[in-house]
Amino acid sequence: MAKLKTRYVCQECATEYPRWQGRCENCDAWNSVVEELPATTHMGSKVSGGKPAELIALQGTTVDNPRLNTHSAEFDRVLGGGLVAGSAILIGGDPGIGKSTLLLQTAAHLSQKTPVLYFSGEESASQIQLRAKRLGLENADVHIATTGHLETILATMAKNKTGFMVIDSIQTVFSDKTESAPGTVSQVRLAANEIIGAAKKAGVCVVFVGHVTKDGQIAGPRVLEHMVDTVMYFEGDRGQPFRILRTFKNRFGATNEIGVFDMCDRGLQDISNPSALFLEERTTDAAGSAVLTAIEGTRPMLMEVQALVSATNQAQPRRTTLGVDGGRLSMLAAVLDKHAGFTFSSHDIFLNIAGGLRVTEPAADLAMASAMVSSLLNRPIPSDRVIMGELGLTGEVRSVGQMDVRLKEAQKLGFKVAITPTLPTKVKVDGLEIIQIKRLDHLVEHLFN
Numbered sequence: 001m002a003k004l005k006t007r008y009v010c011q012e013c014a015t016e017y018p019r020w021q022g023r024c025e026n027c028d029a030w031n032s033v034v035e036e037l038p039a040t041t042h043m044g045s046k047v048s049g050g051k052p053a054e055l056i057a058l059q060g061t062t063v064d065n066p067r068l069n070t071h072s073a074e075f076d077r078v079l080g081g082g083l084v085a086g087s088a089i090l091i092g093g094d095p096g097i098g099k100s101t102l103l104l105q106t107a108a109h110l111s112q113k114t115p116v117l118y119f120s121g122e123e124s125a126s127q128i129q130l131r132a133k134r135l136g137l138e139n140a141d142v143h144i145a146t147t148g149h150l151e152t153i154l155a156t157m158a159k160n161k162t163g164f165m166v167i168d169s170i171q172t173v174f175s176d177k178t179e180s181a182p183g184t185v186s187q188v189r190l191a192a193n194e195i196i197g198a199a200k201k202a203g204v205c206v207v208f209v210g211h212v213t214k215d216g217q218i219a220g221p222r223v224l225e226h227m228v229d230t231v232m233y234f235e236g237d238r239g240q241p242f243r244i245l246r247t248f249k250n251r252f253g254a255t256n257e258i259g260v261f262d263m264c265d266r267g268l269q270d271i272s273n274p275s276a277l278f279l280e281e282r283t284t285d286a287a288g289s290a291v292l293t294a295i296e297g298t299r300p301m302l303m304e305v306q307a308l309v310s311a312t313n314q315a316q317p318r319r320t321t322l323g324v325d326g327g328r329l330s331m332l333a334a335v336l337d338k339h340a341g342f343t344f345s346s347h348d349i350f351l352n353i354a355g356g357l358r359v360t361e362p363a364a365d366l367a368m369a370s371a372m373v374s375s376l377l378n379r380p381i382p383s384d385r386v387i388m389g390e391l392g393l394t395g396e397v398r399s400v401g402q403m404d405v406r407l408k409e410a411q412k413l414g415f416k417v418a419i420t421p422t423l424p425t426k427v428k429v430d431g432l433e434i435i436q437i438k439r440l441d442h443l444v445e446h447l448f449n
Helices: 073-079 097-111 125-134 150-159 185-202 225-229 273-276 326-339 360-379 403-412 438-449
Strands: 008-009 032-034 088-092 117-120 142-145 164-168 205-210 230-235 241-251 258-265 265-271 287-296 299-311 318-324 348-351 385-386 417-421 433-437
Touching: 073 258, 073 417, 088 097, 088 185, 088 225, 097 117, 097 125, 097 142, 097 164, 097 205, 097 265, 117 125, 117 150, 117 225, 142 150, 150 185, 185 205, 185 225, 205 318, 225 265, 273 299, 287 360, 287 403, 299 360, 318 326, 326 348, 326 438, 348 360, 360 385, 360 417, 360 438, 403 417, 417 438, 433 438
Parallel strands: 088 205, 088 230, 117 142, 117 164, 164 205, 287 385, 318 348, 385 417, 417 433
Antiparallel strands: 008 032, 230 241, 241 258, 258 265, 287 299, 299 348
16 A cells, blocks of 8 residues: 655645745744644555536426525525525634524524434533523424534434434544644545535535634635535624624625524514614714715615824824725825815724624725815714715715615614715605715815705
8 A cells, every 4th residue: 555645734724835944935924833634545445437427408497496595694694595406505703603503593493394413522412401591492393412423423414314404513523534733724634525526416514613813704714605505694893783694705696685683582583774783883973974875785874984193103003994905094194185175194094893793895985085074173974864985086976886775774773865976877765964075175065055
């Protein structure tokens, strides 16, 4: 038998090296290169020849499999309408943010419709039972197995017919086929591939819980994201009671869709109107506050942008952001200096999306600029105004998509005036005055009047 060739793999970026080294040359991570052995095969086994695959015509009849509702409207929204049989889902997030809680609640509700298996390699059965009792789910027909052994998991799947299965977490699953430690790239790749193949063959929906690195990425490193059908991340501030479940990949629904939950003593509860929640504690007469309508997936959401602009004697003023890109803030300050006549070069700027939210779309530019101008002039923006639009480097206000949906959401929550870019078509929303501006220097005359 040929000697197995040892390889060294970076656990952060999966780069392979012929020998061990302290720093990965690809991702610059220190002490991340680990020795791994390839998967072993039985002695004397031979690779058999392949046979032609069965070809299926594209215009053939498709089978529309019904989705399983999770009893959570927010979770169903993120999934694209519910769970699909045979799909593989990956959920990541910081420790203690609510991944296991959400999946235990989902498993308990689905157990009324289909057999459910819950594999845990991190917690004992008594710990899971205590959590179920705290959530009021102790009578649910969920079968628990506390093992991370891959061959045991596959044998249990084959023996017990199930429709929904949870692996908590994939980094604890290990196989006898490789001698690498649990959580390494080879173990994670092998375990996920074997479980996904068995689940798709049996029509089982399987959900993997994934650990995250200090940078917030799925550990393993990201080989799992290419293997599963749906990738979700739990977001949220430890100091806030609500959690956001965001999807970054979904073969059965919209990407970047979000679900909003409230973490309470009875588990995660749906928040049906997150816009009202995020604006609930807004101070209406404070300078430096502006409201924008952002699109998260298919959902319009109203968010409050808060800015604090204060004079400084430092040669390099501070630019601090929470929930938005810091580079975008620097760009907006430069555009306001050049095209609106405001001086931010001698001021510190602190910008925050209230409630621990995060916004990445350019439609927030105009609201961010308005909050900065309001704080600089110490003049509050009227509380009945909502602002949206993208700013160009030449000072023009550019249009953004789905304006009708954004404006209807603002009108529904009681806003009376909307400051927007020039709309390509005539959009009319009853009870909402729409002020269209073309350039940034037209903003101030409409902002405070």
